[in-house]
Amino acid sequence: MNTISGAQAVIKALEREGVDIVFGVPGGAILPAYDPLYDSPIRHVLARHEQGAGHMAEGYAWATGKVGVCIVTSGPAATNLVTPLANALMDSIPIVAITGQVATTSVGNDAFQEAYTTGITMNATKHNYFVTNPDDIPDVIHEAFHIAATGRPGPVLVDLPKDILNAHLKWHKPPKLDLPGYKPTVEGHPRRILEAIKLIESAHRPVIYAGGGIIKANASDHLRRFAEQTNAPVVTTLMGLGGFPGTHDLFLGMPGMHGTYAATTAIQKADLLIALGVRFDDRVTGNPDFFAPHASVIHVDVDPAEIGKVRQAEIPIVGDVGRVLEQMLEAWANRPAPDHKEWLDRVKSWRADNPVRFDQNPNGPLKPQFVIEELYRRTGGDAIVVSGVGQHQMWTALHWKFSRPREWINSGGLGTMGFGVPAAIGAKAGAPERTVYLIDGDGSFQMTHQELATASAEGFPIKIALINNGVHGMVRQWQTLFYGSRYSGSELGRDTVNFPMLAEAMGCIGMRVETPGEVGPAIEKSLSINDRPVLIEFVVDPDEMVFPMVPAGGSNDQIILGPEDLE
């Protein structure tokens, strides 16, 4: 009987799933799997830290829509993966993590580099597996990919003890999936679809509130057609940016804590909220008791647990948002687009009268918003944009006009600082022909910047705009507003680190920009370099704050539009 090792089966199973790249760091328990990987057509990217490997898999998944894969050893490597797993769970990113484990004979004995990986990650994954029989490997890997990619996507972890990797099995085709407890609903209920159409027809002030689900379901074309047919203005959440053209006449921006006045206010005044692949996150709703007080809600989501979680829906529709939009478009048929002129005039005047704004004094300190707008202008918006977490993330969300899906990659639900550098590498790995521009904060950057070495060693020429305000800006903003400007623990120092030198030390090009006039040329230069990563440090005003703002837990009727609104 022809047999192969468990380790060979793992790599073969990955190949069978169509995997062409994995991100990882080797170590004792996973070493058996690294040996067949050496001969495999699958490319291995050596991350400098397992957290980096995890975020790279996420960036890859986000940019490509495929499942991202990371592979690490047991114990500390597996615990280093917890953050990216939790991030992928929150933001519904399909990744599969392969972890080594000590031999089954040692499991539970506090063996060297043993951690209870499946226990620790139980609540940071959509599902996980502890494999105790080598014959299960082909099936488990197949299931893992299926679960990661279908329904509401998410992270799946497969923990493989070393003796199982070394044992032998007969390679086989995976049997038909047998998951009696996992049958995601794709089709929306036809009666609900008709009810929804009726409600949309009778609405006077509809708003489409679209989220990350639109991107995950590849439903942005459907969304645009649906909005145009129903003549309803569109807001997209942080996770949904790019799911609807940012330059479209019906687009109002992002709603919520740092949303545009028009988007947040339109929801507050709406009589119908068409919620598509969203979860009524607190960053959007503020105090939910005051959120969209006049609106009936149609809520479409593939995850039934999201419907009714925060806000009761008059019409709940469980299903894939792309498929449901198709069904709605079919049901809408050749009804004329409703005349919402009065409503559209109102929302458009909110948009025209309250643009996001900032003042760049040509001789004054450099403003981060100016940098981002210049980046947008000089790239023509033609880039995949990645960010860290903080003020720079919000400014990017507000000032960049995302017009296509999968061109905006950030950490929304978990707000993971350190996501940026590795996620940008993953995105570049998935879309090598695209410009990948990371807009990072100095705090976020310093959480994972060792991955710059990965970027240059592995040939991923990403570009980085480092918004260096010398502070944990978002934290400092709250301290300014709510803690009497007592800057406890939020100052990093603008010149503690020589960032261009750091970049150069890791095989990248480094530049520093301190005045508005230098911004354009530096960006142009960065766009002309394609053989290695480039970092531009923009030294910016630490006092700049993100506006609009609705303080946490506040009502979305009370929006602070700028510093002049603060008493």
Next chain:
Amino acid sequence: MNQHTLSVLVENKAGVLARVSSLLARRGFNIHSLAVGPTADEGISRMTIVVDAPELEQVKKQLHKLINVVKITELDRATAVEREISLVRVSTDGQKRSDVLEVATLFDAVAVDVGVSTIMFLVTGSPDKVNDFVELVRPYGIADLVKSGRVALARDQKSRKLRAI
């Protein structure tokens, strides 16, 4: 806080109990009792979970998201048969023995172990009946007690009239 009885069909696999109980723990809900055993289908087990919780809608939906959970039903007294078993070792020092045996007879509790100064009873029935028995023998002194946790099964909805049986 309200008590809810959940009947959860799960795949009979390692770690499933941990996943289910962890979900309840996340919300800080106390598990009052939990009984697990295989169903007629070897691959599927049934958990009967009694939880103290203000409401369970969201938890039920979250439980559904667990890949190994096949089906969840919330049961109540009106629509389900609920049973419990308890073993109770009662002190029977001195003159108490005949009194204790009299109570046991009233509850159809069976003496399953008789010692010099204690008797162990097996009592089965509705949770109320088991509780009542325990309360009535408590004054005599309970040396040890174990309960199986509630098991429950929905009644046949088509034969409501026969429910009294």
